[in-house]
Amino acid sequence: MKSTSAAPPCSFRQWLLHQLLNLKALATMEKERNRRLTRRKMHNYYADAGPLRRELYPRHLEFFAAGATHRERLMLAANRVGKTEGVGGYELALHLTGRYPEWWVGRRFPRAIRAWAAGDTSKTVREILQYKLLGPPGSWGTGLIPGDDIIRTIRAQGIADTLDSVVIRHASGSQSQLVFKSYDQRRESFQGTEQDVIWLDEEPPLDIYTECLLRTMTNQGMVMCTFTPLLGMSDVVLHFLPGGKMEPNLKFRNFEISKSFVVMATWDDAPHLSEDAKRELWASIPPYQRDARSKGIPQLGSGAIYPVPEADIAVAPFQIPPHWPQGFGFDTDSGAGYTAAVWGALDRERQVLYLTDCYKRERAEVAIHVQAMKSRGEWIPGVGDAAALRVTAHDAEQVITLYRRAGLDVMLPDKSVEAGIHDVWEMLSQGRLRVFSHLKAWFEEYRLYRRDDKGFVVKQNDHLMDATRYLVHSGMRRMKTRPAPQAENYRPASSYSPWS
Template structure:
């Protein structure tokens, strides 16, 4: 998980070439396979897999006479099989392993869907760019019986997704992060780094320059977090407080606690909660400690487990002790457009 233009794909391709061929440098401290492996390498689309992943490993896709000039050495190249309907794209390539025999590498993409990731056991899976959670989990499943390896090379532009959360959450012996910023990239001069940093919008710089995930998927506000963040403090009792709820089941339920300093007309977002596939009882138990007296605003609808209306959900949360407002949240004219709400917050 690293900055843009650091060389993440180059690193991922180099590791894949090592595992396929069994040619490990003396300094390599990672996992080593002593026998030929079965591997998959994937990008977002069939075309991006061809133009990026295949090009790094094999050589220029459009020049077959140059296949073998990538990170997989020409003398290690075995049979190649073309993909269907994607010009110059490879489906499978065999790679000679130092122990004898051949490793097998198949190129995949996320656009084919999770079903295309089911099936065979593998020793190595490489995701170039962040995959959807269901595809990532299928990749893990492919290596369960072999004790194999799954790795991802990406810049976390999608924010704190479920995939990112697996690495930034509780520590686990089977997971690790290797991070790098643009300041670790020796192939850029100081002037080039400054130019690149300045070219990105402020709210994307942490992700693109430092390899740190932005606040959320589909970043809404073009504002750097550090420009609006403050140190924690005790909310004065005379400030108004309100909770905002967003119902969800497949997509996460979300809640925030907010406080309003009327004198300075400053609105603070103080606490947040996010959880998927849990009941109103669970969500209410998480929100009530913020203050059972705090009123809760709620939307007109949401993706509910029972597919009921927003009103029905509001009553369910009220039953579990939240102070739900009597009516759904709207503007003064009765509308509830998202864009209008975002613009109003941005212009305050």
């Protein structure tokens, strides 16, 4: 008996061919879908919903929003938080194409722009910035800038796989131009034409940063910086953080009076980093770089003379026990500069020196300084110097003599700079030098006290540091305890007379 359910051989072949054609069509559609996704990477960032939704990146959004009101912006960012691709590169791609998302509240350019993207070396610019923005060589358009918007790429002369510039289609119909630059080309290469947007990924030298500001000045352009502050309190960081003060969230810039904005992004601001990844990264980072690489806090290890965190030396003020000896060190300018003094008290049992008070004033007469110093205790002995690098030893002695005649018990210190710095560093590292936490002027100098790239101490805003060095290196030998209070009818034995 013949079966009636089996399909004729020709019908099966037709069915199989139909299925294969469907699979091929689906594969083609999937390939095209993937192609479009890879060539429209920019549109996949900061989604409304999902595990990496936009609201989970508040620091990134603060940086974007600040662009509407600030010409200069800095993201001090930890490693792996997305500062290059997700912040600097993403925003630059938006400005180059004019394809802003609906939620965008930062600055918008309704026209094509001229822009630079710069990094520390030509190699890192090619391997990082060029790759992030355009994709790998041979696959231009698979980076942040949509492939359909790339009109033309211009290769750099004599360097394989390296682009000099790119012409990009803007949503307005005109054409934006992006030029790649590197800091190793030196400041002169950053001179010339005005730019609308300059993105500096990794910390630039101050002269290059200043040149970039000039390039964006006449047309109200903007400069964006994204870097991990591995160079410590450098000149560029201090440009954004006068005094080196790090506020809790760095949301302290006044939008109406400041042209610059800075935000800090830590590992906790990057939800794409798992706890396991954070632990692995933490273990691989040298201790002195951990604050910079995990929190975006300028590191102490590069250039800092005393690489000890403030939190390790600051203590709450307390009443000084009367049996603790006290003394002070001071640094005075023989001209019209600053005079500064630091007072200390020594816990002899624990051999810990506490810095308890400080004084700093500019352009005042000797009598004013003396009055301020006496108010801390006329009985306290000290050591001090008169702007040692700018006057002779004889001049310094004459200046100190003025303070002695005014009633201060003060002597010239041993002025050996490196020996004094070593003594202070040794006490700090051993936990034997503590500072009352309310001494803001002292801590401001402390966080800026550094060496330049040639190893010399930077002689700027260092008067309290000099006074501290004098106190530790020479003044501790002169310390004494507070004299016991005397009765009103007390007279020294040498002045006693039975006939009086």
